[in-house]
Amino acid sequence: MILHHATPQAAGRWCDEQRAAGRSIGFVPTMGALHAGHLSLLRRAKRENDSCCASLFVNPLQFNDAEDYASYPRDTQKDLRMFAAAACDMVFSGALGDFFPGAGSVAGIPVKNAGPFGRGLEEQFRPGHLDGVRTIVEKLFAAVGPCRAYFGEKDFQQCLVVADLARQFDGVEVVACPTVREADGLACSSRNVLLSADGRKKAASIYRALLRAKTLWNENVRDAAHLRRAMDEVLAAAGAAVEYADLRDPLAWSGEPPAGEMQRAQALVAARIGRVRLIDNLRLDG
Ligand code: PAF
Numbered sequence: 001m002i003l004h005h006a007t008p009q010a011a012g013r014w015c016d017e018q019r020a021a022g023r024s025i026g027f028v029p030t031m032g033a034l035h036a037g038h039l040s041l042l043r044r045a046k047r048e049n050d051s052c053c054a055s056l057f058v059n060p061l062q063f064n065d066a067e068d069y070a071s072y073p074r075d076t077q078k079d080l081r082m083f084a085a086a087a088c089d090m091v092f093s094g095a096l097g098d099f100f101p102g103a104g105s106v107a108g109i110p111v112k113n114a115g116p117f118g119r120g121l122e123e124q125f126r127p128g129h130l131d132g133v134r135t136i137v138e139k140l141f142a143a144v145g146p147c148r149a150y151f152g153e154k155d156f157q158q159c160l161v162v163a164d165l166a167r168q169f170d171g172v173e174v175v176a177c178p179t180v181r182e183a184d185g186l187a188c189s190s191r192n193v194l195l196s197a198d199g200r201k202k203a204a205s206i207y208r209a210l211l212r213a214k215t216l217w218n219e220n221v222r223d224a225a226h227l228r229r230a231m232d233e234v235l236a237a238a239g240a241a242v243e244y245a246d247l248r249d250p251l252a253w254s255g256e257p258p259a260g261e262m263q264r265a266q267a268l269v270a271a272r273i274g275r276v277r278l279i280d281n282l283r284l285d286g
Helices: 008-020 036-048 066-071 076-085 129-144 156-166 190-194 197-218 224-238
Strands: 003-005 025-030 051-056 090-092 148-152 173-177 241-248 266-273 276-283
Touching (some): 008 051, 008 129, 051 129, 076 090, 148 156, 197 266
Antiparallel strands (some): 241 266
16 A cells, blocks of 8 residues: 555645655656656655655646547556555645646646747647646645656656756756666557557657667767658658657757757657657767
């Protein structure tokens, strides 16, 4: 059994008690549908802090597509067992009105701007998504007051946005953790369970495309257009519908696609396999 609080307010009181007892809090925000990637975040949070807590809330503000929100996998009882198995000390959930008192409905909630790292890529293909993430994570940080908050690097742009948000909070460190992959390289994601058997095979092409770019980089290819084309070819051959297969300088985020020779490069892909949208990324240099 795991301690489960039904509101962020009750969770906040538990967190206050932890801090009053001098215990550091490691926090893992989730939307449930836990997988091996979440378990690695929870274990790390437990290892690096005195107390580990998590949130379980499917945030409607970050879905720009009602069908995607409706079909997002949900299994609270299974998730609670997995939180407990990862030795998480407390998990909390809540209704929309608990996070945004008085809002009534999604339409009544003032959504924050994702900030400079929200520009480009996800903004272009999922408008409003990272704004919704930033808005809820601000509420979650305010409820928990963590020392450290753990996010998976699969959601690279999200990591940048929440690290930027954390600068508003005194002493919250965002820890970006390595992507956990399945045997064929597919990044663990809650959406993987929605793939058909055929789609599951196609999905592995996303990591193959990233590896192709990495191989070229290791062969001294630095031209952005060349690297982009190579990723597109791998994805097209597998029949994945590419939203973007692009590059960014990870240390100087820009909304614009780079042109010409790159010094540092993060390759990022978003593709639809049937109705399932998947993202992944890989650092090419270093
Ligand atoms: O990465 C996720 O699961 C979500 O975007 C997060 C950080 C829990 C916010 O809803």
